[in-house]
Amino acid sequence: MVPFNRGGGRGGGGGRSRDNWADNLNKGNEKLERYYNEPEFVPEEEREEFWAALKRDLPNSFRFTGSRGHALAVQERLKDFYIPKITSIQYEGEFVEPPRPVSWYPDQLAWQMTTPKNVIRRHAPFASFQKFLVAETEVGNISRQEVVRSKSCQLMEMVHAGEEESIREVAEQAKAGTIGAEPQGPEGLNDDGRTTGLLIANDSDYKRSHLLIHQMKRLSSPNLIVTNHDATMYPSIKLPPLPNVEGPQKTRYLKFDRILADVPCSGDGTARKNYNVWKDWNPSNALGLHLTQARILVRALQMLKVGGRVVYSTCSMNPVENESVIASAIQRCGGAQNVKIVDCSQELPGLKRAAGLKTWKVMDREGRIWSSWKEVEEHKESQGIEGLELTFPLERCMRIYPHQQDTGGFFITVLEKTSEIRAKPEDNSSVIPRAPVTPVANLTAELDARKNSNDDPQAKLSSLDNVVVPDPEVQAELAKNQSVAEATNQPPYSATLGASDATANAKRDNQDFEEEVPAKRVKLDSGIEALVGDRPVHDPVPAGQVENVAAPTKPTSGPGYPGKKKGSHQEDPYKYLDPNHEELAPIFDFYQLSERFPRDRFMVRNADGAPHKTIYYTSALARDILTQNEGSGMKFVHCGVKMFVKQDAQRENVCRWRIQTDGLKITEPWVNDDGWKNLGEIGARVKDIPMGCSILRVEPNGKEDGLNERMVLPLWRSLHSLNLMLPKEERRAMLLRIFNDDTPLVNATLKNQNKPDASGTSGTDTPMQETPAISTAGADNAALKNEDTQLAEDEQAFVESRESFVKIGDEEDTFNTTV
Numbered sequence: 001m002v003p004f005n006r007g008g009g010r011g012g013g014g015g016r017s018r019d020n021w022a023d024n025l026n027k028g029n030e031k032l033e034r035y036y037n038e039p040e041f042v043p044e045e046e047r048e049e050f051w052a053a054l055k056r057d058l059p060n061s062f063r064f065t066g067s068r069g070h071a072l073a074v075q076e077r078l079k080d081f082y083i084p085k086i087t088s089i090q091y092e093g094e095f096v097e098p099p100r101p102v103s104w105y106p107d108q109l110a111w112q113m114t115t116p117k118n119v120i121r122r123h124a125p126f127a128s129f130q131k132f133l134v135a136e137t138e139v140g141n142i143s144r145q146e147v148v149r150s151k152s153c154q155l156m157e158m159v160h161a162g163e164e165e166s167i168r169e170v171a172e173q174a175k176a177g178t179i180g181a182e183p184q185g186p187e188g189l190n191d192d193g194r195t196t197g198l199l200i201a202n203d204s205d206y207k208r209s210h211l212l213i214h215q216m217k218r219l220s221s222p223n224l225i226v227t228n229h230d231a232t233m234y235p236s237i238k239l240p241p242l243p244n245v246e247g248p249q250k251t252r253y254l255k256f257d258r259i260l261a262d263v264p265c266s267g268d269g270t271a272r273k274n275y276n277v278w279k280d281w282n283p284s285n286a287l288g289l290h291l292t293q294a295r296i297l298v299r300a301l302q303m304l305k306v307g308g309r310v311v312y313s314t315c316s317m318n319p320v321e322n323e324s325v326i327a328s329a330i331q332r333c334g335g336a337q338n339v340k341i342v343d344c345s346q347e348l349p350g351l352k353r354a355a356g357l358k359t360w361k362v363m364d365r366e367g368r369i370w371s372s373w374k375e376v377e378e379h380k381e382s383q384g385i386e387g388l389e390l391t392f393p394l395e396r397c398m399r400i401y402p403h404q405q406d407t408g409g410f411f412i413t414v415l416e417k418t419s420e421i422r423a424k425p426e427d428n429s430s431v432i433p434r435a436p437v438t439p440v441a442n443l444t445a446e447l448d449a450r451k452n453s454n455d456d457p458q459a460k461l462s463s464l465d466n467v468v469v470p471d472p473e474v475q476a477e478l479a480k481n482q483s484v485a486e487a488t489n490q491p492p493y494s495a496t497l498g499a500s501d502a503t504a505n506a507k508r509d510n511q512d513f514e515e516e517v518p519a520k521r522v523k524l525d526s527g528i529e530a531l532v533g534d535r536p537v538h539d540p541v542p543a544g545q546v547e548n549v550a551a552p553t554k555p556t557s558g559p560g561y562p563g564k565k566k567g568s569h570q571e572d573p574y575k576y577l578d579p580n581h582e583e584l585a586p587i588f589d590f591y592q593l594s595e596r597f598p599r600d601r602f603m604v605r606n607a608d609g610a611p612h613k614t615i616y617y618t619s620a621l622a623r624d625i626l627t628q629n630e631g632s633g634m635k636f637v638h639c640g641v642k643m644f645v646k647q648d649a650q651r652e653n654v655c656r657w658r659i660q661t662d663g664l665k666i667t668e669p670w671v672n673d674d675g676w677k678n679l680g681e682i683g684a685r686v687k688d689i690p691m692g693c694s695i696l697r698v699e700p701n702g703k704e705d706g707l708n709e710r711m712v713l714p715l716w717r718s719l720h721s722l723n724l725m726l727p728k729e730e731r732r733a734m735l736l737r738i739f740n741d742d743t744p745l746v747n748a749t750l751k752n753q754n755k756p757d758a759s760g761t762s763g764t765d766t767p768m769q770e771t772p773a774i775s776t777a778g779a780d781n782a783a784l785k786n787e788d789t790q791l792a793e794d795e796q797a798f799v800e801s802r803e804s805f806v807k808i809g810d811e812e813d814t815f816n817t818t819v
């Protein structure tokens with residue numbers, strides 16, 4: 001068997017592909033190569049392999065998403081059906097290497113294959129395997145991002161791990177009447193089996209925060225909040241007062257158990273797929289990012305509980321963005337007595353890694369390599385400093401080089417907060433924090449001193465421009481900080497660095513970080529409102545310079561709402577329904593939802609708080625956070641799972657609230673079984689199904705040729721038809737998985753809307769697939785058409801909302817169908 005690698009003309013499927021183009025790229029960069037050929041990086045005997053890997057395209061990889069029951073059934077499908085098929089394929093006279101599990105990844109959930117994407121895409125024998133990958137990716141059972149890259153989704157899956165089984169167990173007890181009044185379930189799942197965990201995902205870039213939503217939507221979690229803030233000054237999140245406590249209480253703020261700081265980085269470890277790295281790599285990119293990275297890490301450490309952990313990760317191999325940031329952040333947080341680097345050498349034993357660097361060199365913009373370690377030593381000696389900082393066990397940081405397991409290059413460190421911290425202000429002589437152990441800081445300080453004799457911090461900043469090529473992201477952040485700072489009369493970070501205000505410093509030092517100052521909302525000159533978080537990571541604002549700005553009480557929509565300003569990204573409000581709201585009781589009745597299912601977590605997204613069109617559901621903690629921080633300026637860009645959508649119906653006494661697939665996953669175990677009929681073969685009995693929504697459960701029959709996975713599907717019975725209310729991508733994956741049927745699906749209802757004659761004699765040339773609709777006569781009934789159109793459009797909108805970020809050409813075209 002041979003792996004298909006680039007080169008030798010292989011991998012072309014005809015036409016000018018990205019891959020052919022990539023083959024011809026000059027994958028070389030003199031500075032990059034000179035820097036990473038320094039002996040501290042890769043041992044000499046591995047260097048050739050290292051460069052060969054970095055210049056080769058990445059293998060395809062995909063991951064089964066762990067928390068979902070039938071993702072495991074999909075994994076079986078790969079092993080039992082597709083792998084035997086693939087191993088019998090020959091391409092250009094040789095057998096193809098099938099996908100294989102990634103050795104270090106638990107439970108064979110991650111897989112890799114060396115066959116290039118364009119071979120898979122364009123050659124017939126791969127077509128069915130490719131369709132399987134596309135279909136299962138669309139429904140979220142497979143993630144095709146690089147194994148190390150789909151981190152937010154993996155975290156979400158971990159929050160939900162074990163939930164399906166624990167809910168089922170508790171729901172069974174509830175049905176049997178053997179359950180107590182208190183919420184049940186094992187630790188972490190003790191909300192009657194549901195997870196009590198919460199993931200807050202954040203990105204300062206608005207579009208990217210929506211990309212996060214898009215990626216996570218497939219997991220349909222009520223335990224997710226997405227925010228859009230600058231992580232260097234992430235606002236403190238208020239919690240509700242503790243119940244059953246008499247008298248006035250201190251305001252409580254959320255402290256995190258775990259934080260992943262997946263920071264912006266120069267990304268030279270991604271050269272295997274971001275070819276621009278070869279063209280654009282410059283050492284000063286890393287220098288320009290160091291400051292932001294260190295600030296994000298310090299802020300993360302502050303927001304952590306004592307005993308909590310931060311994972312700091314980059315896809316860069318440059319120590320300026322890695323070990324140097326770790327050392328600098330630990331030092332600013334008071335040293336090793338407050339923050340320890342966790343020894344992970346026993347974790348993931350199959351994962352090959354190199355130890356973090358304890359010394360390193362820094363290359364400046366001109367390509368000169370500076371070694372300031374000696375100077376650090378001399379400085380320490382002259383100052384009589386014993387090797388305190390040297391005790392940071394930076395070797396516990398983990399460096400992953402591309403050749404070690406055929407991945408990108410990346411860096412990971414786990415930090416544990418061992419006691420409460422009071423972050424020291426940034427060093428006041430350089431824009432880059434000066435930790436005595438970090439040669440980066442020494443270098444920048446040295447360059448800084450050389451170029452500046454005066455004490456003007458702004459001049460120092462500009463002088464560094466000659467040395468550090470500004471990173472556009474950092475520049476944008478600095479500009480933003482400057483405008484926020486101006487609005488609050490604060491000097492911007494860069495300009496505060498020289499400021500020393502003993503009183504304010506003392507005040508900051510005395511601050512109890514359990515009682516962080518909450519975020520303030522301020523109005524900028526431009527008229528846009530911005531949020532200034534508590535700024536414990538930076539020099540404090542000189543006392544008396546900032547006035548508290550009261551949180552706005554203006555409505556965010558409805559009467560008096562000024563409307564969305566261009567570029568201001570106004571979010572719709574989150575309003576929770578009263579548990580006794582008149583719309584909820586009939587829904588609970590109709591779906592025969594257990595009394596035990598919580599009623600105080602249903603939410604709508606409009607200013608008047610009324611259920612007009614859609615009802616969402618969130619976890620209790622998400623609800624508490626959204627309600628406590630309303631109007632505080634926190635930018636919550638996403639929360640809640642769509643549970644019910646209002647639907648036109650042509651008869652009286654039909655529950656208008658149609659359950660959504662995502663919501664069904666949450667409520668299904670709590671639906672009373674008594675209302676269910678054993679239909680056996682569904683066929684003609686469909687006519688007995690009452691109008692409105694029903695839930696169809698398909699149980700495996702245990703026979704060899706029968707189904708081996710349980711399915712729960714929402715149906716909508718209108719006057720003359722029964723609709724399987726499943727997004728097209730879910731339907732396609734299901735048909736492929738069960739019947740190996742890959743016939744393209746077409747939205748019959750919407751297509752018919754576009755035709756002058758629904759009989760199909762004119763209009764589009766596109767072939768219409770007769771879907772297995774159970775449809776009777778009378779389709780010309782206008783009212784019925786309306787209802788069907790509404791169903792179809794709703795599902796179409798659903799699919800579109802999922803696909804707005806899919807890259808053109810990356811996935812197959814999709815079109816929704818109602819049956």
Ligand SMILES: C[S@@+](CC[C@H](N)C(=O)[O-])C[C@H]1O[C@@H](n2cnc3c(N)ncnc32)[C@H](O)[C@@H]1O
Pocket residue numbers: 149150151152202203204205208229230231232262263264265292473477
């Ligand atoms: C390495 S990526 C994170 C990728 C993400 N964890 C994932 O798995 O898809 C870094 C992200 O940080 C964002 N970013 C840059 N500066 C930031 C800041 N100051 N605060 C918050 N996010 C920032 C960028 O927009 C970028 O999306």
